[in-house]
Amino acid sequence: MIKTVAIQGIKGSFHHIVSQQYFENEINVIECLTFDKAVESLMNKESDAVIMAIENSIAGSIIPNYALIDSYHLYIVGEHYLDVQHNLLTLSDQTIDDIEEVYSHPMALLQCKEFFKDYPSIKLVEDKDTAEVAQRIHINQLKGIGAIASKLAAELFELEILAPSIQTIAHNETRFVIVKRENHEIPxxxxxxxxxxxxxxxxxxxxxxxxxxxxxxxxxxxxxxxxxxxxxxxxxxxxxxxxxxxxxxxxxxxxxxxxxxxxxxxxxxxxxxxx
Amino acid sequence: MIKTVAIQGIKGSFHHIVSQQYFENEINVIECLTFDKAVESLMNKESDAVIMAIENSIAGSIIPNYALIDSYHLYIVGEHYLDVQHNLLTLSDQTIDDIEEVYSHPMALLQCKEFFKDYPSIKLVEDKDTAEVAQRIHINQLKGIGAIASKLAAELFELEILAPSIQTIAHNETRFVIVKRENHEIPxxxxxxxxxxxxxxxxxxxxxxxxxxxxxxxxxxxxxxxxxxxxxxxxxxxxxxxxxxxxxxxxxxxxxxxxxxxxxxxxxxxxxxxx
Missing domain, CATH: 3.30.70.260 (ACT domain)
Structure with missing residues (x-):
C-alpha cells in the first residue's frame, strides 16, 4: 500500500498533478528538487514510491531516470500519461510587455520555445522546477518575471494565467512511471x-x-x-x-x-x- | 567545400574542439548560443555546415537535434566522437573551499554530479554554454565562482584547472554530427x-x-x-x-x-x- 510518494518538484508541479490523478486514495507527497533526491527518499524508506517523468514526444526518453531505476534496482509498478499544458503565469497586474524574464524547467522552456519567438525581448532562464518559480513570484511579489507552469500552480500561488497552453504541441503528452523498491504492485x-x-x-x-x-x-x-x-x-x-x-x-x-x-x-x- | 561552420557555444566549447579535430583545413567558426540559432545560420547561408552533439552515454539521443535535422530537411554528412573531459575552472588564486557557485550547461552538470556530492555547500547553476561561463569569470574576474568546461577554455580564458576530469564516467564519449543543406559530402x-x-x-x-x-x-x-x-x-x-x-x-x-x-x-x- 502506497501512502507516501516522492515527487520531483513542489506542490503545483506536473509530478504533483500525476500523484493526484494516479492514486485514488489520499496520499502524502514529499517534495524533492531532483530525481536523485526522490530516489534517495525511497531508499531511506521515507517514501513508498517515486513518481518519475520517463518520456515525452519532444525529448524522447529521459535516460538519466532509466539509469536511476537500473542502478538502484527499482521496479516500475505503474504508469500514467499526462497531457502537459504549460501556462505563462505572472502577478495579476502585469501585461506581456511588462515581462522581462521567464524562468522554468529546461524541458518546459524547450516545449514552449515557439511561443517566445514572438517576444524576443523576453529572456528565458533555466530553473529547477516549474512550480517553484510560481511560488517565488508569489512570495516575493516579483514584477516583470514570468513562470511557465501548471494551472494548479496558478491556483496554489494566486497568479494570473497571462497566456494559456503556450506549448508548441497542443496535445503534449508525458509518460510518468511509479517506481518502488519491490516488483508487482498488482495481481x-x-x-x-x-x-x-x-x-x-x-x-x-x-x-x-x-x-x-x-x-x-x-x-x-x-x-x-x-x-x-x-x-x-x-x-x-x-x-x-x-x-x-x-x-x-x-x-x-x-x-x-x-x-x-x-x-x-x-x-x-x-x-x-x-x- | 565547407569553409564556415556554426557551432553551439563559443570558442573553447566542446563543439569548437570538434571543429578543430574534424576539419583538416582552416575553418571559420560562427558562435551560436543555441542549436536553433546554428541551424538558422545554415538556412540563411551564413554557414556551410552545423556541428551538433547528437548522443552520449548518459543522456542518450538528443532528440530535439534529431527534430531540427528532420524538420529543416538537413543531411548528416559526417560524424565525430569526442572524449568529453570536464574540468573545474576558476581564477588562479582560488581553492575549492572558496567556491560558492558553479555554472555550466545542464549536460555538463549532469555528467559531473557525483563529484559535487562531496561538496554539498557548492550551488550548481544551469547555464547556456560551458565555455561562456569561463569567459565570464575571466572578463569580470569573478571570485567564488567555478565553471565546468574544457581544457581549451582554461587556456583561452586564462583560468586554473582546480580539478581535472571531474565527470563521473572516465571515458565520456559524445557523438557529434556534421550537418548540411545537401546530402553527400563524400564519394x-x-x-x-x-x-x-x-x-x-x-x-x-x-x-x-x-x-x-x-x-x-x-x-x-x-x-x-x-x-x-x-x-x-x-x-x-x-x-x-x-x-x-x-x-x-x-x-x-x-x-x-x-x-x-x-x-x-x-x-x-x-x-x-x-x-
Whole structure:
C-alpha cells in the first residue's frame, strides 16, 4: 500500500498533478528538487514510491531516470500519461510587455520555445522546477518575471494565467512511471505491460532475432531504445516496453529472452495506462 | 567545400574542439548560443555546415537535434566522437573551499554530479554554454565562482584547472554530427554508414520484419530509437543508424525499406568515424 510518494518538484508541479490523478486514495507527497533526491527518499524508506517523468514526444526518453531505476534496482509498478499544458503565469497586474524574464524547467522552456519567438525581448532562464518559480513570484511579489507552469500552480500561488497552453504541441503528452523498491504492485491477472533491459553484442541480426522471439510470443513492442554500454565498445543495451493480452505469454518470452539475450533484467510489470 | 561552420557555444566549447579535430583545413567558426540559432545560420547561408552533439552515454539521443535535422530537411554528412573531459575552472588564486557557485550547461552538470556530492555547500547553476561561463569569470574576474568546461577554455580564458576530469564516467564519449543543406559530402565509395527515419503502425512484428530486411541486406544496426508520433496514437517513428561494408547493400536495403516502411527518409549517408 502506497501512502507516501516522492515527487520531483513542489506542490503545483506536473509530478504533483500525476500523484493526484494516479492514486485514488489520499496520499502524502514529499517534495524533492531532483530525481536523485526522490530516489534517495525511497531508499531511506521515507517514501513508498517515486513518481518519475520517463518520456515525452519532444525529448524522447529521459535516460538519466532509466539509469536511476537500473542502478538502484527499482521496479516500475505503474504508469500514467499526462497531457502537459504549460501556462505563462505572472502577478495579476502585469501585461506581456511588462515581462522581462521567464524562468522554468529546461524541458518546459524547450516545449514552449515557439511561443517566445514572438517576444524576443523576453529572456528565458533555466530553473529547477516549474512550480517553484510560481511560488517565488508569489512570495516575493516579483514584477516583470514570468513562470511557465501548471494551472494548479496558478491556483496554489494566486497568479494570473497571462497566456494559456503556450506549448508548441497542443496535445503534449508525458509518460510518468511509479517506481518502488519491490516488483508487482498488482495481481498477475491485471498485468499487461512490461519493461525489460538486455544487452547484445554488435552482431548482424542479433536484435532482429530477439524481436522475432517477442513477436512469436505475442508481445507488442511499444518502445525501443538502444544505448551504448559505457566503457564496452560495440556492445549495446536495449530498453524495451511491451504490451500483451495474457501474462502467460510474457512469462514464456521472458524465459527465452533470458537465455538468448545478455544481462536480461525485468524493470517492471504493470498495467498499461493506455487502452 | 565547407569553409564556415556554426557551432553551439563559443570558442573553447566542446563543439569548437570538434571543429578543430574534424576539419583538416582552416575553418571559420560562427558562435551560436543555441542549436536553433546554428541551424538558422545554415538556412540563411551564413554557414556551410552545423556541428551538433547528437548522443552520449548518459543522456542518450538528443532528440530535439534529431527534430531540427528532420524538420529543416538537413543531411548528416559526417560524424565525430569526442572524449568529453570536464574540468573545474576558476581564477588562479582560488581553492575549492572558496567556491560558492558553479555554472555550466545542464549536460555538463549532469555528467559531473557525483563529484559535487562531496561538496554539498557548492550551488550548481544551469547555464547556456560551458565555455561562456569561463569567459565570464575571466572578463569580470569573478571570485567564488567555478565553471565546468574544457581544457581549451582554461587556456583561452586564462583560468586554473582546480580539478581535472571531474565527470563521473572516465571515458565520456559524445557523438557529434556534421550537418548540411545537401546530402553527400563524400564519394559513394567512402560511404559506410547511414541514418534513416521511418514509421510503422503498431502491429505485432512490424519492426522485426524491417530489421530482418536490414540484416538480410548485410546492414549492421548501431543505434535504434523509437519515438511516438505526435498527435498520431499507436504510430511510431524510428531513428536507426546502420553500418555496412558495401554501399550497394545500402542501396538495396533502402529500396526495400522504402516499400515496406512508411515515410522512409534518409537523414544522411557518411563515413563511419569509429573503425
Amino acid at each position: 498477475e491477472i491485471e498485468i499487461n505491460k512490461a519493461s525489460f533491459k538486455f544487452s547484445l553484442d554488435h552482431k548482424r541480426g542479433s536484435l532482429a532475432t530477439i524481436l522475432n522471439v517477442m513477436s512469436d510470443c505475442k508481445l507488442n513492442l511499444t518502445k525501443i531504445q538502444s544505448l551504448p554500454i559505457i566503457d564496452t565498445p560495440w556492445k549495446y543495451a536495449f530498453f524495451v516496453d511491451v504490451t500483451f493480452a495474457d501474462y502467460k505469454d510474457c512469462i514464456k518470452a521472458k524465459s527465452i529472452m533470458n537465455i538468448m539475450a545478455q544481462d536480461f533484467k525485468i524493470l517492471g510489470e504493470y498495467k498499461n495506462a493506455r487502452i | 559513394e565509395i567512402e560511404i559506410n554508414k547511414a541514418s534513416f527515419k521511418f514509421s510503422l503502425d503498431h502491429k505485432r512484428g512490424s519492426l522485426a520484419t524491417i530489421l530482418n530486411v536490414m540484416s538480410d541486406c548485410k546492414l549492421n544496426l548501431t543505434k535504434i530509437q523509437s519515438l511516438p508520433i505526435i498527435d498520431t496514437p499507436w504510430k511510431y517513428a524510428f531513428f536507426v543508424d546502420v553500418t555496412f561494408a558495401d554501399y550497394k547493400d545500402c542501396i538495396k536495403a533502402k529500396s526495400i525499406m522504402n516499400i515496406m516502411a512508411q515515410d522512409f527518409k534518409i537523414l544522411g549517408e557518411y563515413k563511419n568515424a569509429r573503425i
